[in-house]
Amino acid sequence: MNVVVCVKQVPDTESVIKVKPDGSDIITDDLKYVMNPYDEYGVEEALQIKEKFGGSVTILCMGPSRVVETIRTGLAMGADKAIHLDDPALEGGDAFATAKALAEALKGIEYDLVLCGKQAVDDDLSQTGQTLAELLGFPHASLIQKLEIADDNKSATVHCQVEGGLAVLDVSLPAVLTTQKGLNEPRYASLPGIMKAKKKPLDTKDLAALGLSADSVGCAGSKTIITKMTPPPERAAGKVIEGEGPQETVPKLVQLLREEAKVI
Template identity: 40%
Template sequence: MRIVVCVKHVPDMASDPGFTADHRVDRDGVQGRLSELDEHAVEQALRVLDAAPDTHLTYLTVGPAAAAEALRRALAMGGHAAVHVSDDAIAGSDAPATALVLAAALRRLEPDLVLCAMASTDGGTSLVPAMLAEHLALPQLTFAAELTVEPGTATVRIRRDGSRATEELRATLPAVVSVTDRTGEARYPSFKGIMAAKKKPLETWNLADLGVPADQVGAGAARTVVDAITARPPRTAGTALPDEGEGGLRLADFLSGQKFV
């Protein structure tokens, strides 16, 4: 079985990234990392690999040169190979264009199972997995809280936890599956894994390799445009209620006045 996990290199939210003049996330001078949500998709792929050692696991990303760091991080956790789609024309692509490029790469890789996180930590749209399934004409199982590839049946099964019900869904492989952060803790790369990742194959493809026209990606082809960005207002000091024996009454009056109770 061949598994491909789509991952993304994102700004570390702890570094407080800003925005450029054209309303894009300013990635220059900001520490990047493998999206935390992607680590859960990597972990699920590795669990399948642990159960079926003949599985071949590849990681796929789209982005600038720095995005290779996300692939090396995933390879340090486990897996066999990685593919980096990098082309200057891709800069500024929205979710539909990203899905177009990923789908072209996936056709070339011919996986049995495509795994994605439920969203990226910088974009958060949750659109790309469904768009991939549409481009590839494959069944999709999204927002999986638990994932199982049933041995010998070419079937993937997930549990999806909703606000009102828990669903169990199945699909015949090949399929596209997105997983949530409820699937369990992702493993940490070992020192041995980090060293081994440096020797694992990492191919770089461009749009010409995939047959994707440059005018279908990038900021010029984006279907969504950010017109303005407003900074979050600074936090103000809270209200202190001194307790001189009647603190409980004062707190109740305050909550009532704010219509919290």
């Protein structure tokens, strides 16, 4: 089984996100970047598949040179090789433009399965995996929490999170699956893994190597346009209800819920 894991580099979830004064983007100075947490489940699952069936794990990642650190994280966890799509023209793309570049990069590679995180925690679009499947013409399943590959490696059974329950699906391979928390516990890279990762093959491709034109990817090739970013309104401070015991405080709470919050 050869598995490709699409990985995105995102700001650490604890980062203080500030919007540029003109609202065009967020301020990226001083941001600490990490691997998108949902993609970590993908990498872990791919490694477990490799441990069970053999084959290889490839990390596929798009972004400027800073994303190499995230690629190395995946390689340190145990992936064998990586493809890095690095071209200024690729920047600013939405899920569609990104999926297009990823699909192009997958041409000419042998693989049986593509894993993506269910969404990236920066823009939370939750579309890239599905769009990629569509562009590749493969089946897809989203939000998987369990993955069982058939012994012949031709199909898989997946458990997908759906509202109020689980959907158990059989998919033929190759397929694109998006991974969700609960699928596994991503491993912590060992030190020999970290050291080895520095020497693993990393194939950097620019637009020319992908054979795409600049207007079909990145901002130019996107279906959606970000017009303006604004930070969410600041939350008002909470209210502490003062009083002696529940006899006094509960009626006050009820009154506030009814008159101020208007929820009961």
